[in-house]
Amino acid sequence: MNFALRLKELRRKNGLTQTEFAKIFEIGLATVAMWESSQRNPPAKMLMRIADRFGVTLDYLLGADAQASEDILTFPVLAGVRAGFGAAAEEIESGDFQEIPRSILGSRHARDYLVLRVEGDSMFPKFLDGDRVLVVKQESVDSGDIAIVCYDDFENGTIKKVHYEAGCDYVDLIPLNPRYAPVRIQGELLEGVRVIGKVIYLFRQI
Secondary structure, X not given: XXXXXXXXXHXXXXXXXXXXXXXXXXXXXXXXHHHHOOOOOOOHHHHHHHHHHHOOOHHHHOOOOHHHHHHEEEEXXXXXXXXXXXXXXXEEEEEEEEEEEHHHHOOOOHHHEEEEEOOOOOOOOOOOOOOEEEEEEOOOOOOOOEEEEEOOOOOOOEEEEEEOOOOOOEEEXXXXXXOXXXXXXXXXXXXXXXXXXXXXXXXXXX
């Protein structure tokens, strides 16, 4: 079953007309009609909203059977993350998806994770350009962890090793590639730093 058929099935099972569905998700009626006729697909964020609203996995919404949806979850791959200090993270979609065994997530909910595409070679050789990393969302990490960090000098969140010492007013963002120098952020500039999450798993396509 494809997405268009699964969406129509879920909408009808929940007793919703296309008009009512459009109102819930704040979209046009024509958009719903195009989704259900396979003329257009929703963006990744909308897919996740729909799956959450109907209490199904993203895999199931995309057409997987019930048994497969219990074992594998599908995450949108982000091309980047932006965040101003104190603001909600803005996720930049790449249009790709990554399948992840549920067992990797442990007991935490899928919404606590994101998948990000690595760009550049600053973390070579451990992380290569184009790799995908699984990130558990959290606002702080231990010194020595590899994390996704947003900072004023970076347009997008950057993947770096984080180093700091208790009682000191600085944090070092350390690349693994010796060609790049660490960035030390200290004093008042620390207010412009925000941790998006800790990198816990690497996916690499060969």
